């Protein structure tokens with residue numbers, strides 16, 4: 001399948017966009033009109049530049065508010081189209097996207113829409129150009145892909161087909177199964193975008209929050225299946241409007257887009273079965289060793305500390321302690337590494353090691369079984385702080401390379417801003433991605449699963465624990481009648497429909513702190529309701545000093 005991407009999807013000038021898109025390995029581009037209008041390059045120069053970079057120009061877009069207009073506007077509209085066809089000839093593009101009319105002047109008549117689109121297609125044919133008609137999710141009369149297809153069918157012109165855009169179809173909840181009823185050769189173009197589920201006006205949602213397939217919650221993979229079964233053989237093209245991507249590095253965004261398309265073509269990945277270890281890079285392991293010993297860990301060699309299946313490695317390195325590597329138990333480490341390589345992940349020296357977007361090393365390990373040795377049984381989750389403009393990239397990486405399922409994003413108030421948090425999980429493997437724009441050194445934490453938190457907390461020296469304000473404990477007393485002394489033990493608490501969650505935090509050393517968690521029943525979350533209190537205390541303790 002050929003790959004393409006709309007220039008609107010990445011940041012930079014048109015020239016910078018084309019360079020980044022070519023470097024990421026795309027076959028072609030959709031030229032977005034705004035990018036051309038703002039460019040000092042003439043259409044002919046753009047054509048040459050794209051050709052030099054090995055990119056075909058697959059589509060020019062958008063052409064707006066054309067169909068089903070009062071008869072007296074048709075001539076002016078065709079004149080406007082004629083200008084664009086001349087432009088496209090210089091550009092070397094032979095496909096024009098016409099999106100459904102949003103003008104209040106548009107008339108709700110399929111016959112009129114078909115008739116005017118037929119005139120447009122006839123004019124286009126004189127230039128060797130074809131028209132792809134797309135239903136915008138907020139079109140005035142046409143907002144459904146099957147409605148757009150009915151009009152195309154009615155118009156019955158060889159130079160007129162339809163353009164399917166996954167966002168417009170899936171955002172409105174339309175069933176994509178209907179795609180299979182459209183003859184493949186009448187699907188002239190396919191645009192792909194994902195999006196997080198947000199309750200907002202669909203136009204705002206589309207223009208600001210689209211993301212690459214796999215980064216959001218829409219079933220883009222399923223839609224592509226329908227498109228292929230319909231017999232479509234043209235390019236799969238990414239069309240993403242995203243405020244963050246516009247500001248991010250074009251090369252990195254384009255590569256991420258390419259990764260999302262590669263992932264769509266791969267079989268479902270091998271799912272990891274456990275968190276094998278967490279490795280911290282530390283200059284002076286003494287303080288962390290002291291903390292681990294207090295938590296009941298036993299040192300098994302110069303660098304390794306273990307308790308049950310929870311393994312912490314302290315690797316000597318300069319700088320503040322930070323999380324350097326995470327071990328993932330995989331039923332097939334070789335296959336996991338091959339998949340990562342296919343998805344253009346950075347493969348590191350050493351066995352089965354790759355780099356996550358934030359530089360954290362991920363190591364695929366074979367599963368092991370370990371006897372219990374204390375109350376701490378294994379690593380429950382690892383929380384990583386991401387730079388704000390790499391959040392979606394990280395989500396795609398953890399999903400496509402590591403087979404973790406994204407959970408909905410949460411927003412957590414911090415005294416100095418807002419923290420966005422998204423868990424990625426597969427069974428017992430849980431990672432939490434946090435982004436914050438709050439000034440300070442971003443923290444990372446390792447949450448250790450414990451089978452009796454009350455007993456463990458009793459044995460801990462209080463000066464190693466984060467002190468939780470009395471107001472929090474007063475509120476817990478108001479809400480629940482808990483059978484343990486949460487106040488004296490410094491334990492925080494949450495409950496959902498499936499079970500209970502008890503947790504506490506250690507002090508922060510460098511960038512890293514530990515959380516001890518006990519899940520009772522089938523509690524699904526991470527105690528996010530308590531995170532604002534934890535963040536406020538961590539700020540007041542001062543380890544997150546502004547950089």
Ligand SMILES: O=C(O)c1ccc(O)c(O)c1
Pocket residue numbers: 061062097099134136165191206207239
């Ligand atoms: O937001 C828009 O107007 C717009 C334009 C062209 C498209 O292909 C599209 O999907 C959306």
Ligand SMILES: [Mg+2]
Pocket residue numbers: 134165191239
């Ligand atoms: Mg589109």
